[in-house]
Amino acid sequence: MKVRVHVSLKPGVLDPQGRAIHHSLEGLGFAGVNDVRAGRLFELDVADSVSDEAIDEMCRKLLANMVIENYRIEKVAA
Amino acid sequence: MAFNSAVITFPGSNCDRDMAVALEKVAGTAPHRVWHGDSELPDGLDFIAVPGGFSYGDYLRCGAIASRSPIMQAVIAAAGRGVPVLGVCNGFQVLTESGLLPGALLRNAGLNFVCREVSLEVGNAQSLFTSAYETGQVIRVPVAHHDGNYFADEATLDRLEGEGRVAFRYAEDVNGSARSIAGVLNDAGNVLGMMPHPERAIEATHGGTDGRGLFESAIRGLVGA
Numbered sequence: 295m296k297v298r299v300h301v302s303l304k305p306g307v308l309d310p311q312g313r314a315i316h317h318s319l320e321g322l323g324f325a326g327v328n329d330v331r332a333g334r335l336f337e338l339d340v341a342d343s344v345s346d347e348a349i350d351e352m353c354r355k356l357l358a359n360m361v362i363e364n365y366r367i368e369k370v371a372a
Numbered sequence: 373m374a375f376n377s378a379v380i381t382f383p384g385s386n387c388d389r390d391m392a393v394a395l396e397k398v399a400g401t402a403p404h405r406v407w408h409g410d411s412e413l414p415d416g417l418d419f420i421a422v423p424g425g426f427s428y429g430d431y432l433r434c435g436a437i438a439s440r441s442p443i444m445q446a447v448i449a450a451a452g453r454g455v456p457v458l459g460v461c462n463g464f465q466v467l468t469e470s471g472l473l474p475g476a477l478l479r480n481a482g483l484n485f486v487c488r489e490v491s492l493e494v495g496n497a498q499s500l501f502t503s504a505y506e507t508g509q510v511i512r513v514p515v516a517h518h519d520g521n522y523f524a525d526e527a528t529l530d531r532l533e534g535e536g537r538v539a540f541r542y543a544e545d546v547n548g549s550a551r552s553i554a555g556v557l558n559d560a561g562n563v564l565g566m567m568p569h570p571e572r573a574i575e576a577t578h579g580g581t582d583g584r585g586l587f588e589s590a591i592r593g594l595v596g597a
Contacts, residue, residue, distance in 0.1 A: 307523060308548065310479050356440060359433055359469065361476045362523060 295342050296370040297349055301358045302333035375399035375595050377419040380447065380463075382408040382438045387424035387461065387571065394571035395421065398587040411442040417455055418594045420447055424461030424516070424569060434477060434519045435465030444470055456500055456590060457563045461517055464555070464565035473558055473565045474532070475524030480517070481548025487516040489579070491543035492554055492568055496536040499557055500593045501564045504585035510543050511582035513568040520567040522549035522556070532556055539564055 303309050309331050316330040336357055340349065349367055358365040377395050381388040388405070396402045403421070404414045413420070427438035438444065444466065451457045451472055459467035467473045480486055489512050497507040505511065524532070529551055532538055540555035547567070555566030570583030 308478060308481065308521070310481050310483050310521075310548075314483055356432070356436065359436070359476055361468070361474075362478065 295340050295344070297338040297340055298368040298370055299336040299338065299349075299353055299357050300333060300366040300368065301336070301353075301363050302365075303331055304362055304364055307362045374401045375419065375591050376401070376414070376417055377403040377421065378406050378414055378417050379403045379421045379423055380406050380408065380443055381423070382425070382427035382441065382466075384427045384429055385423050385425035385462070387463075387569065390569075391421045391423040391460065391571045394574045394583070394587060395419075397574060398584060399591050406443060408438065408441040408443050411446060413443070413446045413450055417450065419590055420450060420455060420457045422447070422457065422459040422463030422466050423571075424463055427462055427466065430519075433465075433469065435462055435467075435469040438462075438466045439469035439471075448472060451558070451563050454560065454562050456594065458501065458586075458590070459563075459565040460569055460571065461515075461520075461567055464567055465519065467563060467565040472563050473556055474528050475522055475550075475556065477519050477567070478521040478523050478548075479519050480521050480546075485516075485518040486520070486547055487514075489514045489573075490546050490568065492540045493543045495538035495541050495555075496557075498536065499539055499561055499564070499589075501557075501586050501589050502539055503593060504589040511585070512573070512580050513570055513583050514572045515546060515568045517547070517567050520547040520549065522553040522567075524550060529553075535559065537561075540566055540568065 312330040312332040353365040379392045465477045494505040494509045497505045537557040541552045542554050570586040573580045573583030
């Protein structure tokens with residue numbers, strides 16, 4: 295089973311990297327970009343026996359820092 | 373009574389030797405050196421230091437992998453028993469990632485790695501780690517970090533300030549930290565995390581000795597003057 299975990303900064307948490315990317319896009323001449331937030335994507339290949347609860351626990355215990363980040367789990371069809 | 377301390381080393385730690393030298397110079401006894409894969413700490417520790425560096429290459433998030441290593445389970449348990457724990461720089465990141473301290477360290481607001489001596493204001497000189505200073509005293513200590521921008525939600529920041537848990541503040545613009553926080557204490561007061569490096573300012577050849585007071589505070593508080 296393929297699982298994608300999308301981790302993003304919570305709203306309100308300063309994202310200097312997103313801001314730098316935003317400035318760079320503007321420098322390239324792209325207009326109309328209102329905001330950029332940088333996140334990260336994990337692609338996990340897990341056994342079918344692994345429960346949803348276990349995947350959720352992986353996110354909370356390691357993949358995301360719950361103080362500053364949110365996560366979203368997406369199961370991908372093989 | 374000898375001061376019985378330990379310095380934890382992770383793969384990628386690079387301030388562990390500086391920390392060990394500082395502890396030995398100020399306390400007169402060399403600390404135990406403990407490896408990340410160990411699951412037990414030496415008996416009867418008075419003080420545990422989690423040093424700076426780039427543990428596990430800063431993979432995932434700074435301090436994240438180290439905070440889940442076997443030795444950190446023992447450090448968390450010792451902190452729970454009241455053993456003083458100091459985390460400096462990457463060590464601070466390890467302590468927030470492990471849940472021993474609130475908040476998180478984000479990328480510096482200016483995006484640059486900041487490596488210079490900065491002015492710090494002592495926020496609370498009543499703590500185990502700061503009693504050799506005066507509240508409001510300004511000291512000069514080096515910083516060297518890329519992710520030192522302290523973040524916590526407003527309610528947590530209010531609580532930290534209200535409870536006197538802001539041990540040190542930047543007295544100048546350094547990294548964008550919320551409320552200029554450079555170092556915070558846990559609620560019991562036995563765990564301190566800070567981005568600046570007191571272990572790099574303990575003898576005149578370092579260019580200053582303002583960091584020495586932190587170690588003197590802890591040693592005096594724990595084994596008597």
